[in-house]
Amino acid sequence: MSEAVKDAPPKSTIDYEAFEKTPRFRELKRTRNSFVVPLAIFFLVWYFAYVLAAAYLPEFMATPVVGRINLGLLLGLGQFVTTFAITMSYVTFANRKIDPRTEELRLELERMEQR
Amino acid sequence: MNALHSLATLVKPVENNPVLNISIFLAFVAITLVIVIRSGRNNKSAADYYTGGRSFTGPQNGFAIAGDYLSAASFLGIVGAIAISGYDGFMYSIGFLVAWLVALLLVAELMRNTGKFTMADVLSFRLKQGPVRVAAATTTLAVCFFYLLAQMAGAGGLVSLLLGINDKLGQSIVVTVVGALMIVYVLVGGMKGTTWVQIVKAFLLILGALAMSIWVLALNGFNLSALLDSAVAVSTSVPADAILAPGLKYGSNPLDFISLALALVLGTAGLPHVLMRFYTVPTAKEARRSVVWAIWLIGAFYIFTLVLGFGAASLVGADTVLAAPGGVNSAAPLLALALGGPLLLGFISAIAFATILAVVAGITITAATSFAHDIYGSVIKKGKGNPDDEVKVARRTVIVIGVLAIAGGIGVQGQNIAFLVALAFAVAASANLPTILYSLFWRGFTTRGAVWSMYGGLASAILLIVFSPVFSGTETSMFGADVNFAFFPLSNPGIISIPLGFLLGWLGSVTSTVKESPKLAAEMSVRSLTGHGAEKAVEH
Numbered sequence: 001m002s003e004a005v006k007d008a009p010p011k012s013t014i015d016y017e018a019f020e021k022t023p024r025f026r027e028l029k030r031t032r033n034s035f036v037v038p039l040a041i042f043f044l045v046w047y048f049a050y051v052l053a054a055a056y057l058p059e060f061m062a063t064p065v066v067g068r069i070n071l072g073l074l075l076g077l078g079q080f081v082t083t084f085a086i087t088m089s090y091v092t093f094a095n096r097k098i099d100p101r102t103e104e105l106r107l108e109l110e111r112m113e114q115r
Numbered sequence: 116m117n118a119l120h121s122l123a124t125l126v127k128p129v130e131n132n133p134v135l136n137i138s139i140f141l142a143f144v145a146i147t148l149v150i151v152i153r154s155g156r157n158n159k160s161a162a163d164y165y166t167g168g169r170s171f172t173g174p175q176n177g178f179a180i181a182g183d184y185l186s187a188a189s190f191l192g193i194v195g196a197i198a199i200s201g202y203d204g205f206m207y208s209i210g211f212l213v214a215w216l217v218a219l220l221l222v223a224e225l226m227r228n229t230g231k232f233t234m235a236d237v238l239s240f241r242l243k244q245g246p247v248r249v250a251a252a253t254t255t256l257a258v259c260f261f262y263l264l265a266q267m268a269g270a271g272g273l274v275s276l277l278l279g280i281n282d283k284l285g286q287s288i289v290v291t292v293v294g295a296l297m298i299v300y301v302l303v304g305g306m307k308g309t310t311w312v313q314i315v316k317a318f319l320l321i322l323g324a325l326a327m328s329i330w331v332l333a334l335n336g337f338n339l340s341a342l343l344d345s346a347v348a349v350s351t352s353v354p355a356d357a358i359l360a361p362g363l364k365y366g367s368n369p370l371d372f373i374s375l376a377l378a379l380v381l382g383t384a385g386l387p388h389v390l391m392r393f394y395t396v397p398t399a400k401e402a403r404r405s406v407v408w409a410i411w412l413i414g415a416f417y418i419f420t421l422v423l424g425f426g427a428a429s430l431v432g433a434d435t436v437l438a439a440p441g442g443v444n445s446a447a448p449l450l451a452l453a454l455g456g457p458l459l460l461g462f463i464s465a466i467a468f469a470t471i472l473a474v475v476a477g478i479t480i481t482a483a484t485s486f487a488h489d490i491y492g493s494v495i496k497k498g499k500g501n502p503d504d505e506v507k508v509a510r511r512t513v514i515v516i517g518v519l520a521i522a523g524g525i526g527v528q529g530q531n532i533a534f535l536v537a538l539a540f541a542v543a544a545s546a547n548l549p550t551i552l553y554s555l556f557w558r559g560f561t562t563r564g565a566v567w568s569m570y571g572g573l574a575s576a577i578l579l580i581v582f583s584p585v586f587s588g589t590e591t592s593m594f595g596a597d598v599n600f601a602f603f604p605l606s607n608p609g610i611i612s613i614p615l616g617f618l619l620g621w622l623g624s625v626t627s628t629v630k631e632s633p634k635l636a637a638e639m640s641v642r643s644l645t646g647h648g649a650e651k652a653v654e655h
Contacts, residue, residue: 016637028644036220044380047213051376054206054361055369061202062360067340068347072202072360079209080414086216087410094224094403102399102645109647 014112028101035093043086050075132457133278139465143319144296147469150311151304161502164509165232165484166394167307173401175314177408180392182313184211184383184409185320185416186262186474187269187444188536190467193417194450195443197424199433201346201358203365204424206372207537208417210379215413217384217548219406225555225643227393227402234390234547235489238554241635243562245494250569252489254546255387257573258539259482259516260523262388263475265535267293267524270471272441272532276448277464281440287525293468294521297475301483301513309476310395316466316473321412323466324419330454331426342422345429358428371605375537378609382540385547388481399646426450444532475520483512537607538580545572545612549620555643557624561631564624572616579608 019025054061054072061072154167162168171179189211196204230236235251267290274280274289301309335341347356357363365372383389393402427436427446430453439445451463487509492500527535549568553560580586587594588601642648 016641017634019641020637025641025644029640032644040216040220043213043216047209047380048376050209051206051373054202055365055372058360058362058366062356067338068343068356068359069340070359073205076202076205076209077418079213080418083213083216083410084414087219087407090220091403091407099400105645106647109641109645 014109019109019112024101025105028098028105031097031101035097036090039086039090043082046082047079050079132461135457136277136461136464139461140468143465143469144472147300147312147315150315151300151308154307154311155304157307161232161488161506163307164305164506165480165488166391167305167310169395169397170307171310171395171401171405173396173404174408176310176392176396176401176405177412178317179310179313179395180389180405180409181321181412181416182315182317182473183388183392183477184413185317185470186532186536187266187273187467187471188532189416189420190320190324190470191269191273191444191447192532192536193420194423194427195436195446196364197420198427198431198436198446198450199443200364201350201352201425201428202361203363203372205421206361206376207379208420210376211383212410212414212417214380214383215406215410217381218389219403219410222384222390222551222555223393223402223406224399226390226551227396227399228646228649229555229639229643230394231649232391232394232488233485234387234551235485235493238550238565239493240554240639241631242554242560242565244498247562247565248489248493250566251547251550252485254542254569254573255485255489256482257577258385258387258543258547259478259485260519261539261542262386262478262536263516263520264523264527265532265539266471266475266478267520268527268535269444269532270468270524272444273448273464273467273471276439276441276445277460279440290524291521293472293475294517294524297472297479297520298514298517300472300476301480301517302510306395306480306484309473309480312469312473313477316469317412319466320470321416321419323463324416324423327426327451327454327459327463328419328422331422331430331450334430339422342425342429346425349429349432351434358425368605370610371607374541374605374607374610377613378537378541378544378607381544381548381609381613382537383543385543385551386540387485387543387547388478391481391484399649423447423450430454479513479516479520482516483509486512538585541580541607541609541612542573542576544609545576545616546570547572548613549616553620553624554639558636559624560620561624561627561629563627563629564620564622567623568616568620571619572612575615576608576612579603579605579612583608 053075061070061075063071065071065074157163193204193207196207226237229240234255235248238251239247270293271286271290274286280286280289300312332342335345343359346358350358352358352363396402396405424446427450431446431449436443436446436449439449448460448464448467452460487505491508492498492505546569549572550565553564582601582603583606584592584601585606586592586601588596588599590596
C-alpha cells in the first residue's frame with residue numbers, strides 16, 4: 001500500500017482564507033460546534049460535580065438506596081451511563097449532520113485543486 | 116464462600132505452578148510473534164512502519180485502542196485499588212472512561228484530519244516548525260517514559276507473585292526479558308505488528324475479565340448488593356462498610372482526590388500513544404468509529420473491575436492481598452487463584468503479562484516515531500532527509516528506549532502501578548492537552564504560547580512530583596520516610612500543573628510579538644473539519 005498523503009502538503013492553489021468564509025463551510029463549523037461544545041461542557045460539569053460530591057460529601061454518597069448499593073455507587077455507574085449515551089448521540093449526529101457536509105466540501109476542494 | 120476464602124489464604128501464592136504459568140505465557144508469546152513476523156513482512160514505507168499503512172478498520176482499531184489503554188494499571192492496579200480502598204479505587208475507572216469523551220468530541224477526528232504520524236504534526240501545522248516540534252517530542256518522550264515505568268513496575272510485581280521470585284536479581288532478569296521481547300516485537304512488526312498484538316491482547320483481557328466477573332457474581336447469586344455485602348463482611352476497615360463509600364483513601368486529603376480526578380479526565384486526550392492510534396485508520400470517520408468501539412470495550416471492562424475489585428476483597432481479603440508478594444497489584448491474580456485454582460491463575464497472569472508486553476510495545480513505537488519523525492526528520496534533517504533513514508533512526512531509538520525502560524523498570528519495583536500511570540496522565544494533561552486544544556480551537560494561539568505551555572506544563576508537573584510525598588517524607592515514598600523534601604502536599608500535581616499549562620499557553624500567545632500566518636490557520640481549519648488532503652480522493 002502506498003501512501004496517499006504526501007509529506008509536506010503540496011503547494012496548494014486553493015485560497016483557504018476565502019474558502020473558510022464560504023457560507024457552507026461556516027455552516028459546517030457552526031453545526032459541529034453548537035452540538036459538541038454544550039455536550040463537552042455538560043459532561044465536564046457532571047463529572048466534576050460527582051468528583052466534588054465524592055471528595056466533600058462522603059456521608060451523602062454513603063446514603064443506602066437498595067441493600068448495600070448506595071447513592072455513590074449509583075452516581076458512579078451513572079457516569080458510565082452518560083458516557084455511553086453521549087457517545088451514541090454524538091455518533092448519530094456526526095453520521096447524519098457532519099459526514100454528508102464534509103464529503104460535499106471535500107469534493108469541492110478536490111475540484112478546485114484540479115483546476 | 117467462607118470455604119473459598121480460607122482456601123485462598125491456605126494456598127500460598129508461591130505454591131502455584133510456575134511451570135504452568137510460564138508455558139501459558141510462552142504460548143502467547145509464540146502466537147503473537149508469528150503474527151508480528153507475518154505482518155512485519157509488508158513494512159516498506161515510513162507510513163507502513165509508523166501507522167500500519169493506515170489499513171486498519173474502525174472496529175479493529177477500537178480493539179487496538181482498548182489494548183493500548185487497558186494497561187497493567189487498569190487490570191492489576193484498579194482491581195487492587197478497589198480491593199484495598201473500596202470505592203476510592205473505583206474513581207480510577209470512572210475518570211479513565213469519562214476521559215474518552217474529550218478524545219471523541221474534541222480531538223480524535225480533527226487530529227486525524229490534520230496530522231500524519233505524530234502529535235507534533237498537528238501542533239506545528241500553523242506554528243513555527245522547529246521549536247514546536249522539539250517541545251512536542253520532548254513532552255511525548257516524557258509521558259512515554261512515565262508510562263513505561265508504570266508498566267515495568269507491574270511486570271516485576273507480577274513475576275514475584277507468579278514465579279515465586281522475590282529477590283531483586285530474579286525480578287530484574289524478568290524485567291530484562293520483558294524489555295527484550297518488546298524490542299523484538301516493535302523492531303520486527305512495526306506499527307502493524309504492534310497493533311495486531313494489541314487486538315489479540317484486548318480480546319483476551321476483556322474476555323478473561325468478563326469470565327471472572329460472571330464467576331464472582333454467580334457466587335453471589337448475581338446480586339451486586341450480595342457481593343458488596345460479602346466484601347463488607349470480611350472488611351477490616353472501621354467501620355466495615357467504609358469500603359462502599361468514598362473517603363477511605365482520600366478522605367483526609369480531598370484536594371488530592373480532585374487533583375487525581377482532573378489528571379485522569381484530561382490526560383487521555385494528551386497521551387501520545389493514544390493520539391497516534393488515530394493515524395492507523397484511513398479516514399476521520401474510521402477514527403470516530405474506532406473511538407466509539409474503544410469506549411464500549413473500555414467501559415465494559417471498567418464495570419468488570421468493580422466486580423473483580425470487590426470480589427477480591429471478599430474472596431481473598433484486603434490483608435491477604437497486601438501481604439502477598441506484589442502487594443496491591445496482586446489482587447486480580449489472587450482472585451483468579453481463589454476462583455479457578457492454578458490453571459485460571461496461570462491464564463489470567465499470562466494475560467496480564469501480555470498486557471504489559473503489548474502496552475510497552477505500543478508506547479515504545481510512539482516514542483520512537485516521535486523522535487525519528489519530529490526531531491531527526493523534521494528538525495535535524497529539516498524535512499529533507501530520506502524517509503528510509505527516518506525509519507532506521509526509529510528502529511535504533513526503539514533499542515535505546517527499550518534499554519532505558521529496562522533500567523527504569525528495575526528501579527521502580529514495588530510502586531503502585533495505577534498510581535504511577537496517573538502521574539503519566541498528569542504530565543500528559545499539563546504538557547500536551549492545552550496546546551492540542553488551543554491549536555485546534557483558538558485562532559490567536561502562537562508559537563510562544565505553545566512552547567511556554569508545553570515546557571511549563573511539563574516542568575511544573577515533574578517538579579511538583581519530585582517535591583511531593585511520592586518522592587520523600589512517607590513510608591511509601593521512593594526515598595522512604597527518613598528523607599523529606601516534600602513541601603508539596605498532594606501526590607498528584609494535576610490541580611496546579613494543568614491550569615498552569617493552560618494559563619501559560621494563553622499568556623505566551625497574548626504577549627507574543629510575532630504574528631502567525633493567517634493563511635496556514637485558515638488551511639488548518641478547513642483541513643481539520645473537512646479532511647481535505649488527509650483522505651484519499653473520493654472516487655467519481
